[in-house]
Amino acid sequence: MVRRLIHWALAASVLATSATHAQTAASYPSKTVRIVVPYPAGGPVDAAARQVARGLAEQFGQAVVVDNKPGASSSLGAAEVAKSAADGHTLLFTLPDSFTYLPRLFKNLPYDPLKDFAPITQVASTPPVLVLRNDAGVASIKDLGPKSPPISFGTWGSGTYPHLIAAALAQKTRANMTIVGYRGGAPAVQDFMGGHIQMTIAGVPAALDIQAKGLGKIVAVGGGQRSAALPDVPTYAELGFTEGTFSVPSWVALAAPAGTPVEVVNKVRDGVVKVLAEKPMQDFLARFGWSAMGNTPAQFKAALERETPLIAEAMRTAGVQAE
Structure with a gap:
C-alpha cells in the first residue's frame, strides 16, 4: 500500500511538472521581449537582430524590440543580459566576442560566458x-x-x-x-x-x-x-x-540568462528557425553573404566548448595579454 501511494505521488508530481512546463511555454511571452545587441545601431549584426525581432514578433503576437547597448567591447550589453531575469524576456544577440574572446582580453569580465547564459541558437555564420x-x-x-x-x-x-x-x-x-x-x-x-x-x-x-x-x-x-x-x-x-x-568560424547567436526555462528557450529557438525560412531573412543573409544556421541549444553549447580552447591558444600565439 505504501509503495502504491509513493508511486501515485511520483506520477502526480511528474504530471504537475509537465503541466507547469506546458503552461510556461504557452504563456510566453507575457510582455515585450527585449533583444540586447552589444554593438552600435546600423551595422550588419544590428540589422540581423532586427530581422529576427520582426519575425518573432509576428509569431508571438507580442512586441519584440532591439536595444543597442554598445561599450566595453560588447561586455556591457552581455553583462546586462546575464544579470537579467531568467524568464526569456531579455535576450542577447551577439558575435563570438562576448563568449570566447573577451574572457582572454579582460581579467575581470563581469560575467561568466559559459555559466551565466543559456544558449538558444547560432542564427547564422558570417564568413570573415x-x-x-x-x-x-x-x-x-x-x-x-x-x-x-x-x-x-x-x-x-x-x-x-x-x-x-x-x-x-x-x-x-x-x-x-x-x-x-x-x-x-x-x-x-x-x-x-x-x-x-x-x-x-x-x-x-x-x-x-x-x-x-x-x-x-x-x-x-x-x-x-x-x-x-x-x-x-x-x-x-x-x-x-x-x-x-x-x-575558427564567425557567427551571430542568440542567448538567454542562465536558468531560463528550457521550454522558453526551445520556443524562441523554434521561432528563429521559422524566421530563417522567411524570404526577408533569406534576402538579408544573401545580401551579406551569410549562411543560415538555427542549430539546437545543445549544439550551440557544444560549439562554444569546442571553440573556447581554440581562441585561447590563438590568443597565446598572438601574444595577447588580458588587461
Missing part, C-alpha cells in the same frame, strides 16, 4: 574573408615567406579575429609582416583601398566591392568550409593552413 591587394607582390598566402615582399596586415585591434589570423600567418610563414591595429573594420578597409596596407579581413560585401574595383582579391575564407556566397574561394585549410586559429 581575407583580401590581398593586387600590388602586394604576392598572389596568394601560399607565397608568403621569409623572402616575400613586406606585408602590412590591417586588423581591428588587439585580440580581435583579424589580429589572431595575422599573428598566426606571420608565425607560420615567417613573412616580413607588420600588424597594424585599427578601431574597427571600416577604417582598415579604407586604408586597404588607399594602398596603405596590403592585407586585411573584410565582410563579404566589402570584399566583393574591393574585388570589383580591381584593388585586390579574396584569397581565403575562415571556418571549416567554403562560403556559399564565395564558392570559388578556398578555406585556409585547403591552402595548407591547418592550425586551429584558421578554422
Whole structure:
C-alpha cells in the first residue's frame, strides 16, 4: 500500500511538472521581449537582430524590440543580459566576442560566458574573408615567406579575429609582416583601398566591392568550409593552413540568462528557425553573404566548448595579454 501511494505521488508530481512546463511555454511571452545587441545601431549584426525581432514578433503576437547597448567591447550589453531575469524576456544577440574572446582580453569580465547564459541558437555564420591587394607582390598566402615582399596586415585591434589570423600567418610563414591595429573594420578597409596596407579581413560585401574595383582579391575564407556566397574561394585549410586559429568560424547567436526555462528557450529557438525560412531573412543573409544556421541549444553549447580552447591558444600565439 505504501509503495502504491509513493508511486501515485511520483506520477502526480511528474504530471504537475509537465503541466507547469506546458503552461510556461504557452504563456510566453507575457510582455515585450527585449533583444540586447552589444554593438552600435546600423551595422550588419544590428540589422540581423532586427530581422529576427520582426519575425518573432509576428509569431508571438507580442512586441519584440532591439536595444543597442554598445561599450566595453560588447561586455556591457552581455553583462546586462546575464544579470537579467531568467524568464526569456531579455535576450542577447551577439558575435563570438562576448563568449570566447573577451574572457582572454579582460581579467575581470563581469560575467561568466559559459555559466551565466543559456544558449538558444547560432542564427547564422558570417564568413570573415581575407583580401590581398593586387600590388602586394604576392598572389596568394601560399607565397608568403621569409623572402616575400613586406606585408602590412590591417586588423581591428588587439585580440580581435583579424589580429589572431595575422599573428598566426606571420608565425607560420615567417613573412616580413607588420600588424597594424585599427578601431574597427571600416577604417582598415579604407586604408586597404588607399594602398596603405596590403592585407586585411573584410565582410563579404566589402570584399566583393574591393574585388570589383580591381584593388585586390579574396584569397581565403575562415571556418571549416567554403562560403556559399564565395564558392570559388578556398578555406585556409585547403591552402595548407591547418592550425586551429584558421578554422575558427564567425557567427551571430542568440542567448538567454542562465536558468531560463528550457521550454522558453526551445520556443524562441523554434521561432528563429521559422524566421530563417522567411524570404526577408533569406534576402538579408544573401545580401551579406551569410549562411543560415538555427542549430539546437545543445549544439550551440557544444560549439562554444569546442571553440573556447581554440581562441585561447590563438590568443597565446598572438601574444595577447588580458588587461
